[in-house]
Amino acid sequence: MLEIRQLALDFLRYRGLWRRETVTCLHNVSLTLARGELHAVVGASGAGKSLMAQALIGLLPGNTRRRGELWLDGEPLDAARQAALRGKRLALIPQSLAALDPLVRSHRQVAWAAQRGGAAAPWAAAERAMAQLGLVGDSARRYPHQLSGGMARRVLLAMATAGDAEWLIADEPSVGLDPQHRDGVLDQLRRLADTGKGVLLITHDLRHALRVADRVTVFHAGTTLETAPARAFHGRGEALASDYARALWRALPDNDFARPAAREAAQLA
Amino acid sequence: MLEACDITLGYRRGESVLRGISLQLAAGEWLGLSGASGAGKSTLGQVLAGHLAPRRGSLRLDGAALPRRGLHPVQWLPQVPELAVNPRWRIDRVLNEAWSPSAAQRRRFGIGDAWLERYPHELSGGELQRVVVLRGLAPGVRYLIADEISSMLDAITQAALWQALREEAEARNLGVLVIGHDAALLQRLCQRRVRLERGQLLASS
């Protein structure tokens, strides 16, 4: 069980040349992730979802201060433990395609990731992970700049899954993909959860996260508002606890596509 | 009426992204354009807005050629707002570059007064996108090319942006080309929808 308890983050930054100010970007963030679960974290861009992911694996920018607790399997997840587990039992699929090394062929990068992740036969593991995502033959051997956006996303996903990570944090893995590739990536995450891994899916796309997720945590303005089972997003959202979550559900184009109620709710929350 | 006739364009010799595309967009009409990534949707949008010159074909606005200088009556609204604003300018200056939207218009797009003092990187993607869209609505603009402007936004921000744009477009009888993947969204917004496939336009079901 991976747990975030009352996580808060402050940025220390400059205002003008000299004065510094503390900006709180996360407060009261709590959620749990179980093995075998696909847990979606949904919210507006800029709400702080990516920062939460960075805090989980211990890769926050230098000017941040963290409060609150992280727990993994009943033991505190501190910086030393994060460093020991990162890339091995705890893997991040980053949002930025710049995370790929531009000078190294992609199958080699996946093999390195597999080796870091403790795979006995890294090349075979890399090949398997890439094949599962449809990266075979020539396309698996390309340099990052020769990959389309969708392929690069799948390489990043393969890197996170080639090792034996038990916990996966996917930060916007489907952004910029067309419907076919988006579904492919989300289905792969679902399969990983079904094999017993805990998957945290961070996304702004509620509609498609609902198709694969077990539970959904709604994130707004730096805090987690509520966690609900995916089936609670149904009908007019009566089963949802917070106004914001209901507004988010109702704002989908195939529901009400509603603004007025939604905007009031956004100000309420 | 914005008319594109026989637009052909390719980035490599002998290979065309767009092959003889003809398209008509009436004033006040909302037209949806979908297609796989790499199909050339964005390229077509940029041709219509005068950002790219086609190798062959012509563009006409009410039967006349488009002006070469001055405010372009067809404005392109890009997908990534962070790239569409000068990172060194404050929002106030960004918003007022093309024209000066009134306080009421700012409110309708949900642009807070406090934002005007900030730099672009101090706004979220959704907030910045509203600034970019309102900036593109200068008087004299007749058509808009909305190139996946809401694909990075959450549902509430997306709905709010489109509602505000719809009000403004209806009041001024603007024609809008909506480029996007999301079938449900295109269905919501557009009376007519087309698909771009292998360089050609197909009517969408």
Add this chain to the structure above:
Amino acid sequence: MSGAAQAKTSQRVLRGNPRLGLALGALALLAALVALLIAQPSLAERAAASDFQARLLAPGGEHWFGTDVLGRDLLARTLQGLTLSLWVGAAAALLGSLIALGLAALACLGPRADVGVGLLVDSVLGLPHLILLILIAFALGGGTQAVIIAVALTHWPSLTRVLRAELLQLRQADYVRLSRRFGKSRGYIIRHHLLPALLPHCLVGGLLLFPHAILHEAALTFLGFGLSPGQPAIGVLLAESLRYLSAGYWWLGVFPGLGLLLLVLAFDRLGNALRRLLTPREAQQ
């Protein structure tokens, strides 16, 4: 991410502010430069005054840096040399930056001009730096002016390259293309979008060029192609010191060398700090 900023508390504390060191360093550098300028007349006098009673004295109470073979105070001569280097460096860096800016602007006029500028940059970069420097200084007959021109003429290519790449990228940037479609004139775009983005690069590039220029001025003079041996330039001091190093008069080389090193390091740090401060996004971190 910062868009979701809610609670803010600002503080004016001095302690623990990492920029304190930077501010103090910049202030100290400025104070040192001003002091150097004020002390210039008396320095020049001391630097030239020889005292044969006090030849080759080791560093001590009266002469902090020791004295040279003619009994001249080495501290005064080192400071004098650094002042001279500063002028030469500043003039050469300014000239070099102007050449770079001009050529970068030229490259933006069209694809042919761009190819031409690219070719020029590559061919100058392809030639060995120091040899070209020596050739130009030699052809111009040595002296302060020749050194300035030679250093400026050999140091523009790398900055030109940076500025040209930046300009090409800027012209293709969405916000510049949009500005054109908003009906803004070429002049407006240059004044409001292109130049403000380029100036920090130019300023920082020029500032980083400065230590380079000083080093090459010293090298040129050291090799005998630069300033005349009568002038107390750092290069001259270092060249002189070589003759006495083996005899154990270490201070003749060490102090002028250290002075040069400190000056170059200070401007290098300053240039890099300035680059961070001039980008709105990085300035906040």
